[in-house]
Amino acid sequence: QVQLVESGGGLVQPGGSLRLSCAASRSILAITYMGWYRQAPGKQRELVATITNSGNTGYADSVKGRVTISGDGAKNTVYLQMNSLQPEDTAEYYCKARSLGVDYWGKGTLVTVSS
Numbered sequence: 001q002v003q004l005v006e007s008g009g010g011l012v013q014p015g016g017s018l019r020l021s022c023a024a025s026r027s028i029l030a031i032t033y034m035g036w037y038r039q040a041p042g043k044q045r046e047l048v049a050t051i052t053n054s055g056n057t058g059y060a061d062s063v064k065g066r067v068t069i070s071g072d073g074a075k076n077t078v079y080l081q082m083n084s085l086q087p088e089d090t091a092e093y094y095c096k097a098r099s100l101g102v103d104y105w106g107k108g109t110l111v112t113v114s115s
Contacts, residue, residue, distance in 0.1 A: 002026055002104040004095045009109030012085055020080040020109060022095030029053050029073050031099045036069060036080045038091035038111075045094070049080060063089075085113045 003025035012018050020036065028034060035050035049069035050058045057069050068081040078095065090113045095106040 002031065002097045002099055004097055004104055004106035006093065006095050006106045006109040009093060009111045011112045011114065013115050014086055014113055016085050016113070017081070017083045018085065018111060020082070020093055020095075020111070022078045022080075022106060024076045024078070024097060026076065027073065028071050028076050028078060028097075031097045033098050034071070034078045035096045035098075036078075037094045037096055038089075039094070039108075040088075040091040043091075048093070051078060082111075085111075087113045089113050 005023045006020060008018060008020040031053055033050055033052040036048040037045050038048050039045040047060050048063055049067055051069045051071055059067060066084045071078045090111060092108040092110050094108045097104045
């Protein structure tokens, strides 16, 4: 079992930045991969970024160049640094972990981009 707790969401103006955190209940080095997903009102949940336990990363085309995913093994935490935020980035952001073929989700953190 893996428990995930997201934090760092909030209200930010267009062009601003936020760093989201996802704290895992066990070593992220033992987790196959972790990812950030988001779900805007009325839309399906979509992938934002992923990172494997070997450090390989992947990004959705919509966020490439604006978003960086990283992990801190000592803190069992994965981060999502988001820059140049736009209103279309407004969504609930969820952390996901895959371990031994099982997916675990956090409860989400809300990001609102508005002036």
